[in-house]
Amino acid sequence: MFTLVILSLGCLHGLYLSYELIRKNTANDANRMLALCIQCFVALLFFILLDESGAFYYVPYLIGFQEPVTFLLAPCFYYYVRRLTSPAYLPFVRTHLLPFFIAVLCATPFYLLDAQSKWQFLYGDMYAPDLPVWYLSWYENGFIFGAMIQVAIYLVLSWRRLSTYQIVSENNFSSLELINLNWLKRLLLMLGSLYGLWFLDEAIEVNAMACIDHGSGIGCHYDWLIGERVFFFSELGVVIVFYLMSYYGLRQPEIFTQSNQYLELEKSETNKYVNSALSETLAAELCRLIEHQVQDEKLFLNPDLTLHDLACASGHSRHHVSQAINQSKNISFFDFINQLRVTHAQAQLLAHPNRSVLDVSLDSGFNSRSAFYGAFKRYTGVTPGEYRKQHKQLAEKLS
Template sequence: MIDAANAIQLIFAFTAMFGIILVWPSTRFRPLSLALLMEASLMLCNFAEESGLSQQLWGETLITPIFGLGFGPALFLFTRGLVFSNKGLAFDQAIHFLPMLLVFSLAAMPQLIIALGTISLVVYLSLCWKLMRDYEQASRDRRSDAQNLTLTWLKLVLILYITAIAVDAIRQNLQTELPISILEPWYIATLLVYLGLCCFLIYKGVHQPELFDGLEQYQKEALEALDPPLDETANSLFEQINKQLLEQKLYRTPRLSLSDLSEHTGLTEKDISWAINQGGGQSFADYINRLRIDEICEEIRYNDNRSLLDLALAAGFNSKSSFNTVFKRMTGKTPSQFQKEALN
C-alpha cells in the first residue's frame, strides 16, 4: 500500500522528469537536467526501498545513500552552466560522477557512504559559491546593470538545500529516539521542501532570468598582464574617461557595458577597466550608477517636476526596482525619503 511519503516520491520523480523536458532546450540550463535526473532516480529508488520492491530488484542492499555523491557535482555543473555562457553538457563531465560508481563496493556500509557524500557536497557547494562570486564580480566590472544579473535566487536555493539536508540528517540520527508520529510528518515536510526547490528551478529554467555573458573574457583578461598605458597613469586616464562620460552623458545609456564605452572612447576594454578599478577605486557598475545617482540627486534638489521614475529612466536605469536598490545602497535612503528631505 502506498502511503503519503511514497505518493510524494512518485510525484517528485515524474515532476523532475517532466522538468528535464522543459529545461533541455536552454543550453545554459541544460546541466540542470543532470540534477533533475538525480532527484528523479533517488525518489524512485526511495520508493522502491520503502515499498519493498527493491528486495525483488536488487536485494537488501541500500543504494540510495550513493546518490549523496552525485548531488554536489550536479549542482556544481548546473552553476557552472549558468555563469559561463559557453558551458553546456559534455562527456568529460562524467568524471565528476565516478565516485558514485566506485562506492558501489561499499554499499554494505551506508554510514560511510553518507559521510563521503557530505564531504563531497561541502566541497562542491564551496566551488559553486566561488563561481557565483566570480560571476558577480565580473558583471559589476563590465556592466552598469549588474544588479539585474545577480544570482541571488540561486544562492537562496543552495542555502535552503543545505538547510534541508542538515535538518534531514538530524531526523535520520533521531530515528531510534523519536516516535513514528513525529518522524513521518518530518520526512513528508522534507520531501515537500525538496519538491518545492525542484519546481522553482524548473520555473527558472523555463522563465530564464537575464544572465551575464562575459565571465570567460573577464577571466582571460585577469590571467593576462595588465600593462598600464605608456603615457598615462591610472588617475589621469580615469579623469579622461570621466570627463568624456560627463560631457557626452554616456552614463545615461541603458544597460551600458564596458564594450559600449570602449566603442565611444576608442580605448580598449582592458584599459578602461584598469583605469576605473585602479584610478577610480570602484567597479564599472558602481562608477556608472554613481554618476546616474548624482544626476538624479541634483535634479531632485533643483525641484524637477518629473516623477522619480522618469528621472531614473532619463538617467539610464531600466527599471524602478534596480533604481530603488542602487539608490538606497549608495545614499542610505530611499528615493522618496531623499526627495522629501531635499524639498523641505
C-alpha cells in the same frame, strides 16, 4: 499521481533552466557550473521518477547509477560561489571530485550485476547473491551519511566564503558585486533549506524502519509514518528551488546574463597594466574624453551597456578604456557607469517628485529596483525615499 506530476515538472523546468544558463552566456564558466549543479538535481529527480512510476521494471540496468551523482552537487555549488566572488580565474580542482569517484568505485560491484539481480535487490525480498559482504554491510548504510557530511562541509565553506567576501568588500561594492552577494545569499539559504528537508526525510525513514523492525520508533501507531509516503519533502523542495531560481533570474537578469568582463577587469586591475603602452597622462586624457562622450550621448542610460560597448563607441580598445577609467578615477567600469546613473537619478527624483522610485530607476539605466537601491545608498548614503524627503524638508525651510 501527484508525485509523478511534480517530479516531471521539476525535471522539465530544471532542464530548461540549465539550458537557459548556458545559452545566455556560453563564455561564463560560473553559469556552466551552476547549470551542471542543476542538471545533477534533475538527474536525481529523474531516477526518483523512474522508481515512483515503476519504469525501472523496463530499464533495470539503470538502477543505482544515481547515487554517486549526489557527491557532485556540493562541489559544483561551491565552485560557483568561488567563481562569482573571486577576481581571478579559478580552475576547478579535481580533488573535489574524489568523493564522487570513490562512490563510483564502491558501487561498481552493483553495476556489474545483471538486470534481474538489480531488480531483486531493489524490489525483491532477497538480496542479490553476487554482492560482496562489505557492500551490504557498510556501503549501503554509510552512503547517505557520507553524502550528508560532504554537503554540510561544502555549505559551511560556501557560507564562510560569502562572509569573508562581504567583510573585505563591504566598502567597495559595485552594483554587480552587490547583486552577486545578495543572489548567493538567497541561493545558499535555498540549498541550506533543501539540506534540512533532506535530513528530515532521512530521519523519518530511519524512524519508520525502527518502527517496522523493532517497534521502538516514534509515532509507530501512525499509518502514514510507517506506510508508503506520498512525497518526500526534499523532492518537493528541489522543484520549488528551480522555480525560485527562475523567478530571481527574471527579476534580476544580471544574475545569469553577466559576462566575465567584470572578472577580467578586476584581474587586469591587479596587474596594474604593467605591459600597457598607455601612459598616465594619456590615460587621464582618454578618461576625460570617454566621460564627456558617455554624458553627452547618455550612454549610461542603456541598462545593458558593457565595457565592450563603450570601447566600440569610443573607438578605443577595451583594455585601454578599462585602464583609463581605473587609473584616472580609481574605480571600475561598473562603478563609473553606476555613479553617472545615480547622479541622473538624483536629478530625476527631485524634478519629478510624484514619479515612482521604480520608474526613476528604470529610466536611469538600472535593471531592477533592488540594484538601484543598493547603488543609490552606496554613493549617497541614503535611500531614494530618504533623499527626496531631505530635499523636501530643506526646500520648506528655505521657503
